Amino acid sequence: MAFDYDLFVIGGGSGGVRAARIAAGEHGAKVALAEEDRMGGTCVIRGCVPKKLMVFASSFADTFGEARAYGWDVTPGEFDWRVFRGRLDAELDRLERAYRAGLDTAGVTVFDTRATVEDAHTLRLADGATVTARHILVATGGRPFLPGIAAAAGALTSNDIFKLDRLPESALIVGGGFIACEFACILNGMGVKVTQFYRGEQILRGFDGEARGHIAEHMREAGIDLHVGCDVMELERVAGGTRVTATNGHETVHEAVIYATGRVPNTEGLGLEATGVRLGRRGEVVVDEWSQTAVPSIYAVGDVTDRINLTPVAIREGHAFADTVFGARPTKADHTLVPSAVFTQPEFGTVGLTEEEARDLGPIEIYATAFRPMRSAFAGRPERAMMKLVVSAENRRVLGCHIVAPQAGEMIQLAAIALRMGATKEDFDRTVAVHPVMAEELVTLRKPVRTA
Numbered sequence: 001m002a003f004d005y006d007l008f009v010i011g012g013g014s015g016g017v018r019a020a021r022i023a024a025g026e027h028g029a030k031v032a033l034a035e036e037d038r039m040g041g042t043c044v045i046r047g048c049v050p051k052k053l054m055v056f057a058s059s060f061a062d063t064f065g066e067a068r069a070y071g072w073d074v075t076p077g078e079f080d081w082r083v084f085r086g087r088l089d090a091e092l093d094r095l096e097r098a099y100r101a102g103l104d105t106a107g108v109t110v111f112d113t114r115a116t117v118e119d120a121h122t123l124r125l126a127d128g129a130t131v132t133a134r135h136i137l138v139a140t141g142g143r144p145f146l147p148g149i150a151a152a153a154g155a156l157t158s159n160d161i162f163k164l165d166r167l168p169e170s171a172l173i174v175g176g177g178f179i180a181c182e183f184a185c186i187l188n189g190m191g192v193k194v195t196q197f198y199r200g201e202q203i204l205r206g207f208d209g210e211a212r213g214h215i216a217e218h219m220r221e222a223g224i225d226l227h228v229g230c231d232v233m234e235l236e237r238v239a240g241g242t243r244v245t246a247t248n249g250h251e252t253v254h255e256a257v258i259y260a261t262g263r264v265p266n267t268e269g270l271g272l273e274a275t276g277v278r279l280g281r282r283g284e285v286v287v288d289e290w291s292q293t294a295v296p297s298i299y300a301v302g303d304v305t306d307r308i309n310l311t312p313v314a315i316r317e318g319h320a321f322a323d324t325v326f327g328a329r330p331t332k333a334d335h336t337l338v339p340s341a342v343f344t345q346p347e348f349g350t351v352g353l354t355e356e357e358a359r360d361l362g363p364i365e366i367y368a369t370a371f372r373p374m375r376s377a378f379a380g381r382p383e384r385a386m387m388k389l390v391v392s393a394e395n396r397r398v399l400g401c402h403i404v405a406p407q408a409g410e411m412i413q414l415a416a417i418a419l420r421m422g423a424t425k426e427d428f429d430r431t432v433a434v435h436p437v438m439a440e441e442l443v444t445l446r447k448p449v450r451t452a
Contacts (some may be wrong), residue, residue, distance in 0.1 A: 001121075001132075006326070008123055008133035009033040010115050010270070013041020015314030016139030016303035017099055022322035025106030029326045033108055033223050034115035034123070039099045040092075042303070046159045050088055051182060054162075055343045057084050058189025060346075062381075069379035072295040079190050081167045088162065106185050117271040120297045124271075133347075133411065135297050135325055138285055140266040142303040146259050150174070153235035153242055155257040158183060167192055168255035172244055174232055176203040178342040180260035181215070184224050185345040194224045195254065196263065197246065201230040203218065204342065208402045214386045215249040215344050215404055222345065222380060252442065265304045272298075282306060289332050291321050299325070301333075316366075339416035341409030346383060349412025352400035352419050355390050359452040360380055363393035366427070366452070368443035373405065373438050387441045389425065393451065396424040401442070 007023050009016045012035030024031040038045045057079070064076040090191070101111055114126040117136060124130050144157035149316045158179050169192065176198030188194045196203075196219075203219075204212045220226050227248070234245035241255040265284040273279055277293045278286040284306035291299045299321055304419045313335065320331040340353035358364045365442035368388040376383040385405035389398055418427070433440035 003132045003134045005030050005032045005109075005131065005133040007031045007135045007137060008115070008131060009137045009139055010117075010123070011035060011139035011141060011266075011302070011304070012039040012099070012110075013039065013139060013141045013302060013314065013320040014043050015141075015403075016137065017318075017343060018315045019137055019139065019301060019318035019322045020108045021102055021106040022051065022063070022319055023326045024108045025230040027326035031106075031108045032111060032133070033103065034111040034113055034125065035128070036112075036114035038092075039096050039103075039110075042103075044095050045092055046162055048311055050092060050162045051158075052327045052343060053088055053091065054084075054186045055182070055345075058186045059345060061189055061191070062365070066271075066375065066379040066381065069381075079167075081190070085164075107192075116269065117275055117277075117298070119275055120295050135299065137318075137321065138270065138272065138293075138298065138300040138304055139302050139314070140270065140304045141314075142263040142265050142306075143311065144260070145262045145264050146347060147261070148353065149232070149235055150259045150398070153237055153257065155235065155242070155259050157258065158260055161258065168241075169193060170241070170254045171195070171256040171258055172197065172242075172252070172254040173258045173260060174198075175260035175262070176200055176205065176228070177260060178204060178344075181219070182343050183258065183260060184219065185222070185343075188219075188222055188224050189345060190379055193250065196224055196226045197230045197232060198226075198228050198248075200228060204227055204348075206354075207342070207348070207350060208388065208400070209356055210388060211348055211350070211386060211402045211404050214370070214384075215342075215346075215348055218346060218383065218404075219344065245398060263303070263309070265306055267304060278305065290324060290330075291317055291333070308338055309337065310340060313338060337416065337420050339412050341412060343409065345409035345439045347404050348387065349403045349408035349410075349415075350401070351412055351416040352404070353390055353397070354400060355388075355452070358390045358392075358399045364399070364452050365391045365393050365425075366450050367391060367447075368449050369441055369445060371441070374436055375406075385438055385441075387438075387445070388400075389428070389442070389445060391448075396426060398423050398425060398428065403442075405438050407438075411442075414444065421430070 006029040009020045020033045023029040067074045173196045184196045234242045267283045285300035301317035303309045317333040320333040323329040323331045342348040370386045388402040390400035431443045
C-alpha cells in the first residue's frame, strides 16, 4: 500500500517537532505535522520559556535591594507588566518562527489544523480531508486540570497568566506542585499579594523532604501566605474578585484565583481508543520502552504518555523514535537519573534519589549543609542555601544530589554528569574546590550528618 507520508506527527511541541525534523532532515523520510494551536507547544508558548522570563523579571526587586547594600544608588520604580508583556509576546513570536523555520528547512509539511486518528494509518484533518501515513506519532502534550468548581467561578490556570492584561493586586494559588510554587514566587516578586493553598502536608510532593521544607520556609519569609493541609471548599464571584471559603473555615477575597493542581494528557477526541491504542487511567497513551503503542504503526512521545513530563525528556523520546524507526539505529530514551530544576526563589535543582527513596533501598549516608551565600550575607539578607548528597553506604556511589540556592538549576546540570558516570563520594572529595563559590560545598562535605 502506498502512503501519503512515511510519518505523520500530531502535535507541534518540542517532542513532535524534534521527531519530525530528525526523521525528515537526517533520515530522509517524507514527514507531515499537524498543530492546531501555536507551534512550539507548552514549553515554548505557555510553559518553560515564558515562565523563566517571568522568573527573571520577578527577581529584580530583590536585586535592587542588594545593589544598594553594595553601594549602588538605585531607585527602583514600579514593575510595568504591560512593558514586560509586550517584550514577552515578541520573544514568543520569534521562537515560534524559529520552530517553523526548522521544520521548513528539514522538509516537513505543516498543517495548521487539528488532526485525529481514523485507523492505524489514516488521519482526518479538521476540514474533513484525510491523509495516510506508514507511521503515526502522537505528541499532543498535556493541559492544566481545572476542577468544575473552579471553572464555574472563572478561576485561571497557568496558561492564562501569560495572557493577563494586567497583574491582579491579590491572588490565591491552589496547588503545591512545582508550577504552583513557581508562580507563587513569580507573582510575589512582581508585587502581587500571594496566598497559596495546598491540601497535602508539605509542598513539592515527590521531591526530597528536607529540600521541600527549606523552600517552604523561604517562601513564607518572602511574604507568601502559604497554607498546607488546606484546600478550597467554596468559590463565589463577588465584587472585586472571588470569595474563597477554605477547609479550615477561613473566608478571604482574592482578585484572582489560579489553579495549578496538575495536568492531564491531551488525548480527548483523538480517536485513539477506536484504533486499539490503550489509554491509562488519566488518559495517557500507554507505550513500551520504544514509545510504541499497542498498535504497531502508532507511537507516542512527551507529556501525552505521562512518563517524565519534562521538555528535554520529550525531545530525547522524539529523537530516539526517529532514529529507531527511520534511522536503523534502535534507541531507547533513558529515563533514569534525569535532572530537573524548580524555579522557585531560591531555585531548587535535583537529580537522583531523594533521601526517602534511597533509604528504602539500603543503608545510606547523608551529607548536607545550609549556609548564607556570600552575596546575601554581605547584603544583610536572610537567604540560606542548602546542599545535600545522598550516598550509598555499601558502594559509596552518590545516589542523589539536591541543591536549593540561587542558580541551582545551573549547578545541578553539571552534578548530573557526575552521577550519570557513577561518581562516588570519594570522587567528590578528591575534586578541588573552586573558591569562593556556593558549589564548592558539594566537594567539602566531609562528615555525614546522619545515616539510615
